[in-house]
Amino acid sequence: xxxxxxxxxxxxxxxxxxxxxxxxxxxxxxxxxxxxxxxxxxxxxxxxxxxxxxxxxxxxxxxxxxxxxxxxxxxxxxxxxxxxxxxxxxxxxxxxxxxxxxxxxxxxxxxxxxxxxxxxxxxxxxxxxxxxxxxxxxxxxxxxxxxxxxxxxxxxxxxxxxxxxxxxxxxxxxxxxxxxxxxxxxxxxxxxxxxxxxxxxxxxxxxxxxxxxxxxxxxxxxxxxxxxxxxxxxxxxxxxxxxxxxxxxxxxxxxxxxxxxxxxxxxxxxxxxxxxxxxxxxxxxxxxxxxxxxxxxxxxxxxxxxxxxxxxxxxxxxxxxxxxxxxxxxxxxxxxx
Ligand code: ACO
Numbered sequence: 001x002x003x004x005x006x007x008x009x010x011x012x013x014x015x016x017x018x019x020x021x022x023x024x025x026x027x028x029x030x031x032x033x034x035x036x037x038x039x040x041x042x043x044x045x046x047x048x049x050x051x052x053x054x055x056x057x058x059x060x061x062x063x064x065x066x067x068x069x070x071x072x073x074x075x076x077x078x079x080x081x082x083x084x085x086x087x088x089x090x091x092x093x094x095x096x097x098x099x100x101x102x103x104x105x106x107x108x109x110x111x112x113x114x115x116x117x118x119x120x121x122x123x124x125x126x127x128x129x130x131x132x133x134x135x136x137x138x139x140x141x142x143x144x145x146x147x148x149x150x151x152x153x154x155x156x157x158x159x160x161x162x163x164x165x166x167x168x169x170x171x172x173x174x175x176x177x178x179x180x181x182x183x184x185x186x187x188x189x190x191x192x193x194x195x196x197x198x199x200x201x202x203x204x205x206x207x208x209x210x211x212x213x214x215x216x217x218x219x220x221x222x223x224x225x226x227x228x229x230x231x232x233x234x235x236x237x238x239x240x241x242x243x244x245x246x247x248x249x250x251x252x253x254x255x256x257x258x259x260x261x262x263x264x265x266x267x268x269x270x271x272x273x274x275x276x277x278x279x280x281x282x283x284x285x286x287x288x289x290x291x292x293x294x295x296x297x298x299x300x301x302x303x304x305x306x307x308x309x310x311x312x313x314x315x316x317x318x319x320x321x322x323x324x325x326x327x328x329x330x331x332x333x334x335x336x337x
Contacts, residue, residue, distance in 0.1 A: 001174050001175060001176055002129075002174065002175075002177070003128065003129050003130075003131055003172055003173070003174055004125075004128075004129060004172075004173055004174070004175055004183040004184060005124060005125045005128035005129060005136075005170045005171065005172060005173065005183065005184050006170065006171060006173045006181075006182040006183045006184065006335075006336075007168050007169070007170055007182065007184075007304075007335065007337065008067075008068040008069075008070075008135070008168075008169050008170065008171035008182075009063075009064040009065060009066070009067035009068025009069070009070065009168065009169035010063075010064055010067055010166075010167070010168050010169075010301065010304055010305045010308060011059070011060040011061060011062065011063025011064035011065075011066075011067060011166070011167045011168075011301075011305060012060050012063065012164070012165060012166040012167070012298075012301060012302045012304075012305035012306070013056050013059035013060040013063070013164065013165045014045040014056075014162075014163065014164040014165075014292065014295075014302070015045045015046065015047040015048065015051055015056065015163055015164075016045070017045060017046055017047070017048060018043050018044070018045055019043060019044055019045075019046050020032075020042065020043045021035045021036065021041070021042060021043065021159070024158075024159055027150050027151070028150060028151055028152045028153075028154060028155040028158060028159070029152035029155060030152075030155045030159055035159050038267070038269070039159070039160060039267045039268060039269070039289070040267065040268025040269070040287070040289050040290055041159065041160065041268075041289055041290065041293045041294075042290045042291065043290075043291055043293075044161065044162030044163070044291075044292060044293035045162055045163055045164060045292065046144075046145035046162065046163050047143050047145055047146070047163050051143070052086045052095075052143060053082055053084055053085060053086050053092050053141045053142060053143045053165075054086050054092050054095040054096045054099060054141070055099075056141045056142075056143065056163065056164060056165035056298075057080065057082075057092070057096050057139045057141035057165045057167065058096060058099045058100065059165065060139060060141065060165035060166055060167040060298075060301070060302075061096065061100060061137055061139055061165075061167045062100075063167070063305075064137065064167040064168055064169050065137065065169055067169070068135070068169040068171060070135060070169060070171075072100045072101055072102050073102055074134075074135050075100070075102055075105060075135050075136070075137045075169070076105050076106070076133045076134055076135055076136065077105055077106045077107070077108070077124070077127060077133045077135075077136040077137070078093045078096060078097055078100075078105065078106075078107045078108070078136070078137045078139065079093070079108045079110060079120040079123055079124050079136060079137070079138045079139070080092050080093030080096060080107070080108065080109045080110070080120075080139050080141070081109075081110050081111075081112065081116025081117050081119065081120045081138070081139065081140045081141075081297035082109070082111075082116065082140065082141050082142055082296075082297050083111065083113045083116070083142065083296055083297065083326070084142045084143045084144055084146075084147055084296075085109070088204070090109075091107065091108070091109025092109060092141070093107040093108060093109045093139075094107055094109075096139065106133075108120075108123065110123070112191075112297075112325070112327060112329045112331075113199075113296055113297065113325035113326035113327060113329060114264050114266060114294070114296045114297065114299065114323050114324060114325025114326065114329075115189075115264070115323045115324065115325045115327065115329040115330055115331045116140055116296065116297030116325075117138065117140040117166070117297050117298070117299070117300045117301055117323070118187060118189070118300065118321060118322075118323050118331035118332065118333050119189055119329070119331055120138040120139075120140065120297075121138055121168070121170065121184065121187060121333055122187035122189055122331070122333065123138075124136035124138050124170045125170065125184045125187060128170060128171070128172050131172075133172075134171060134172045135169055135170070135171050135172075136169070136170045136171075137167060137168075137169055138167065138168050138169075138170055138301075139165065139166070139167040139301075140165065140166050140167075140295075140296070140297030140298040140299070140300065140301055140302075141164070141165035141166075141167075141297065141298050142161075142163055142164065142165070142295050142296050142297060142298050143163045144161035144162065144163055144295075144296070145161070145162075145163050147201070147223075147224065147225070148161060148224065148225070149221060149224040153221065154221075154224055156227070156229065157224070157225050157226070157227050159293075160266070160267075160293055160294050161225075161293055161294050161295070161296070162292045162293030162294065162295050163295065164292055164295040164298045164299075164302050165298050165302070166295075166298045166299070166300065166301025166302035166303070166304065166305060167301055168301050168304070170184070179336075180316060180336060181316075181336060182315060182316070182335075182336050182337060183335065183336055184333065184334075184335045185251050185253075185333075185334045185335055185336065186247050186250050186251050186333065186334050187247070187331065187332065187333035187334075188243050188246050188247050188250075188331060188332050188333075189329075189331045190239070190243060190329065190330045190331060191327050191328065191329045191330075192327070192328050193327065193328075195231070195235065195327070195328040196326075196327060196328075197226075198227070198228045198231050198232060198326075198328070199225070199226070199227045199228070199232055199325070199326040199328075200225070200226060200326060201222075201223065201224065201225050201226070202217075202222040202223075202226070203217040203218075203222035203223045204217075204223070208222070232266070232324075232328075233267065233269075233270060235324065235328055236266060236267075236270045236324040236330075237270055237273040237274055237277065239324050239328070239330040240263065240264070240270070240274050240322040240323070240324050240330060240332070241274050241277045241278055241322075242330075243322055243330055243331060243332040244274075244278065244320060244322045244332045245278070246332065247320065247332040247333060247334045248320065248334065251334055253318065253320070253334060255278055255279060255280055257318055258280075258284065258318050258319070258320045258334075259284070259317035259318045259319065260284060260285075260286055260307060260312060260313050260317055260318075260319050260320075261275075261280060261284055261285045261286070261319075261320050261321070261322075262286055262300050262303050262304055262307065262313075262319055262320075262321040263285060263287075263300075263321065263322055263323070264299050264300060264322065264323035264324060264325065265287060265288055265289035265292070265293075265294055265295070265299045265303065266289075266294050266324070266325070267289070267294075268287060268289055268290070270324075271285055271287060271289075274322070286303055286306070286307045286310075286312055286313070287303075288302065288303045288306055296325065299323070300321055300323060313337055314337065315337055316336060316337065317336070317337045318334070318335075318336060318337075319334065319335050319336075319337050320332070320333075320334050321333050321334075321335075
């Protein structure tokens with residue numbers, strides 16, 4: 001028996017306002033047919049002007065903490081994954097901490113984009129397994145909508161992204177490595193910075209010359225995301241399949257042993273391709289991209305909460321998760337829910 005971590009509470013929140021593909025047709029020369037065929041996305045939630053990333057995170061976190069049967073002051077660390085922070089600095093984890101009213105705990109912000117939640121889960125697992133922390137709040141939250149080019153010029157990227165938040169509480173548990181009780185079994189984290197500019201936002205940035213930000217950068221659209229969609233697609237399929245197999249092999253888990261696959265949601269076709277490559281029955285993959293779009297770091301905990309609410313994810317189930325995103329970064333994890 002030794003200390004492991006387990007997911008003890010789950011929460012999520014999306015802003016109420018829904019934008020369908022038809023709403024986007026009115027903003028940027030696109031069609032519902034194009035978006036559905038290429039990505040599977042039918043709608044996404046976008047915030048109003050007064051809502052920030054930490055606001056969405058707060059709602060998801062409160063639910064996760066209550067679901068764990070804990071009070072805010074029981075949390076001894078926050079790991080906040082986002083690519084769309086409230087401000088440049090400090091990290092959004094500190095703003096969330098203030099909103100939760102908990103003082104003197106450790107707070108991390110991590111910047112691994114679509115892979116952020118699995119990096120956060122792995123980080124929390126390691127702190128808890130070391131014995132130094134007991135209840136870690138891992139949050140993925142994004143407000144993409146305020147950083148997208150919503151004119152025809154931005155359509156290739158802007159139709160893909162939605163706002164939302166998902167949170168889990170991870171708590172210490174003492175179990176055998178092979179136990180079927182709830183615990184994180186393994187995680188694998190990867191990155192390859194030689195692809196950093198295939199999916200990125202360049203400005204503001206200290207690598208751009210004398211100014212972090214100026215009018216010329218805005219005129220060139222450098223403050224909006226730029227993506228080489230085809231390169232992302234090909235690498236996502238390859239790397240998600242690869243890392244998932246690594247985690248499975250480490251634990252002696254066969255694909256057919258897994259009860260539910262919680263994959264990052266960048267494109268329905270990416271997940272279908274991964275399913276095809278690994279021979280995963282499509283009904284074992286819980287997809288949410290149709291209604292949320294790509295919510296990057298929020299995607300996996302948001303999907304986890306929806307799967308629980310839909311009765312598809314139950315305590316004791318064997319879950320495999322994989323993600324791929326900007327960096328490039330990719331990761332996988334296997335756990336007993
Ligand atoms: N509506 C209508 N037409 C469009 C749109 C749009 N929203 N966007 C692009 N087009 C047009 C293009 O202009 C192009 O027209 P052309 O043939 O006349 O030149 C045509 O559609 C095809 O464009 P492509 O970019 O070649 O389309 P592709 O088949 O590659 O699909 C897509 C694009 C859906 C983005 C795909 O490449 C993809 O899903 N890639 C992965 C994206 C992804 O996963 N991104 C998130 C990563 S996660 C993260 O970390 C943030």
